[in-house]
Amino acid sequence: xHDLVITSRRAVLPEGEGPAAVAxxxxxxxxxxxxxxxxxxxxxxxxxxxxxLPGLVDSHVHVxxxxxxxxxxxxxxxxxxxxxxxxxxxDMPLNSLPPTVEVSALEVKxxxxxxRCAxxxxxxxxxxxxxxxxxxxxxxxxxxxxxxxxxPSGVDEFPPLDAAELRAVMTEIASFDGLLIVHAEDPELLAxxxxxxxxxxLGSRPGESERRAVERxxxxxxxxxxxxxxxxxxxxxxLEPLAExxxxxxxxxxxxxxxxxxxxxxxxxxxxTQFKCCPPIRGEANRDELWRGLxxxxxxxxxxxxxxxxxxLKVPDFAAAWGGISSLQLGLSAVWTEASRRGYGLxxxxxxxxxxxxxxxxLDGKGSIAVGNDADLVAFxxxxxxxxxxxxxxxxxxxxxxxxxxxxxVVRTTWLRGxxxxxxxxxxxxx
Ligand SMILES: [Zn+2]
Numbered sequence: 210x211h212d213l214v215i216t217s218r219r220a221v222l223p224e225g226e227g228p229a230a231v232a233x234x235x236x237x238x239x240x241x242x243x244x245x246x247x248x249x250x251x252x253x254x255x256x257x258x259x260x261x262l263p264g265l266v267d268s269h270v271h272v273x274x275x276x277x278x279x280x281x282x283x284x285x286x287x288x289x290x291x292x293x294x295x296x297x298x299x300d301m302p303l304n305s306l307p308p309t310v311e312v313s314a315l316e317v318k319x320x321x322x323x324x325r326c327a328x329x330x331x332x333x334x335x336x337x338x339x340x341x342x343x344x345x346x347x348x349x350x351x352x353x354x355x356x357x358x359x360x361p362s363g364v365d366e367f368p369p370l371d372a373a374e375l376r377a378v379m380t381e382i383a384s385f386d387g388l389l390i391v392h393a394e395d396p397e398l399l400a401x402x403x404x405x406x407x408x409x410x411l412g413s414r415p416g417e418s419e420r421r422a423v424e425r426x427x428x429x430x431x432x433x434x435x436x437x438x439x440x441x442x443x444x445x446x447x448l449e450p451l452a453e454x455x456x457x458x459x460x461x462x463x464x465x466x467x468x469x470x471x472x473x474x475x476x477x478x479x480x481x482t483q484f485k486c487c488p489p490i491r492g493e494a495n496r497d498e499l500w501r502g503l504x505x506x507x508x509x510x511x512x513x514x515x516x517x518x519x520x521x522l523k524v525p526d527f528a529a530a531w532g533g534i535s536s537l538q539l540g541l542s543a544v545w546t547e548a549s550r551r552g553y554g555l556x557x558x559x560x561x562x563x564x565x566x567x568x569x570x571x572l573d574g575k576g577s578i579a580v581g582n583d584a585d586l587v588a589f590x591x592x593x594x595x596x597x598x599x600x601x602x603x604x605x606x607x608x609x610x611x612x613x614x615x616x617x618x619v620v621r622t623t624w625l626r627g628x629x630x631x632x633x634x635x636x637x638x639x640x
Contacts, residue, residue, distance in 0.1 A: 211239060213627050214250035215586065217261035221555045223564075223577050231261060233584040236626030240580060256588050259621055262559055263578045264296025264328075264585030265541060268353075268566040269440065269464065269512040271533065272298070272330075275321040276306025281517045281605050286537060287327040288633035289603035293538035294620040296328045296585035297640070299570050302335030302356055303367035304516070310335040310367075311343045312350045319639055326637030327630055328623075329585075331570060333390065336378045337368055344378070345385050351640075353570040354388030354438070359422050360396035363487070363532060369396070376429055383435035388569075390438040393422035393447075394488055402528040407477045410527035411489050416444030419488055423447045427454040430461050438569060439463040441514050443488035445498030452507045462569060464510035465499050467543040468534050472496075472610060480525030484610045486514065487532040500551060503561060510569060511561040513540045520608050535609045538602045542616040545591060549617060555591060572640065584627035593619040603633075 213233040220229035222241060230247035232240040242248060267290065274282040290298050300318070302309035309315050309332060322330055334352035336344060344355060357378060358369040370378060382389050398418035402409040423439055427450055430437040439447065442465045454461050468486065473493045477484045484490060502508040516533030524530050536543065541562065548558050559577075567576025574582045596615045599607040623630045625637065 211250040215254045217256040219260035233627040262587045265562045266297045266566040267295045268299040269514045270298040271301045271516040273304045283322045283325040285605045289538040291623045291630040294541045294587040299331045310340045327633045328637045331640040358392045360394045379433040379435040394418045395421040405526040416446040419444040420446040436460040448502040462509045466514045467540045471547045482523045482530035486534045509565040542618040545618040586624040588621040
């Protein structure tokens, strides 16, 4: 006898999309059956034409607790995640205080998260100047990999690595076969914006700075053999070096974000710094190229880079405002809106937003509907529409560039290990 059986005419399985019945017992997927052969269960849910997806894995979330909990915290971030169909987040090591650059800081963060999370949470560590000796211990303590910057991060307590430190860190991480994830902008090609407008901000962070940083990371990944990942690719100039490195067998992957795929520089309103992030949202032609990079498999993952702040830091001056976009609850609908318009299917979205991020972070048992996996599932109505009201989101601060937009696709129910997530009940585990 199963605890739960969910049937859908549009179940998105690794082998394709179609009718299926997914059975769950003790929090795990115990069987995937033909829709008309659904087994007995204590609870049966028939979704009809509403799609059944695996819970998404968002490997790029800045929760900010402890230390900047007024920007975002574990309770509200994970409630937003669940409402957006995300059943696992991987928390970034910076913006919280202390940053996750030593084991004691990881313990502080775990203590802050414990008992508060509506979905599962895993953690990235950080690689900063002077903490190389800590990396192996952090790896053994369970971080999924290490984030570093090559340019200033936006917060003083998380400084960037210079060229020599980057090589040394990569060598160290390679020694235990860990993963380095890189914010790749070359500081030599970044400038202070020449004015408060979006054009000046965009001009201060050219795509060439991303490309040059990506080329440096590739060269060092080739040299050290470390597994490396490029965070939030915004410029299509990165695609060619990434594709070439992959062909050559360099162990490198890359992600992009919903905002780079769905928004464009041409449409950023005057002073609308809810659109500010680093690297920046670029032009429409660049956005089309990013979609081609995804289709070609040069970009592996689509993850939110949810990086909120309080509204007062989003002053209407692109040179001065906090750089970070808040979208954890909206990523699936935003990406689906644009993906469906461009002829992609739910299977593509699941590959980019669930399977690939789970693989990146080494989260076995997550990211796909397969027997033995955790029963993290989402009922997603792909034809329904919603108009975004920032104030109605679970994010702590009602600031998002998607406010007022009509998105296609609505999350109806999210199950974490076979139980529907309701009212933010803190049943999430720390992974
Ligand atoms: Zn980030």
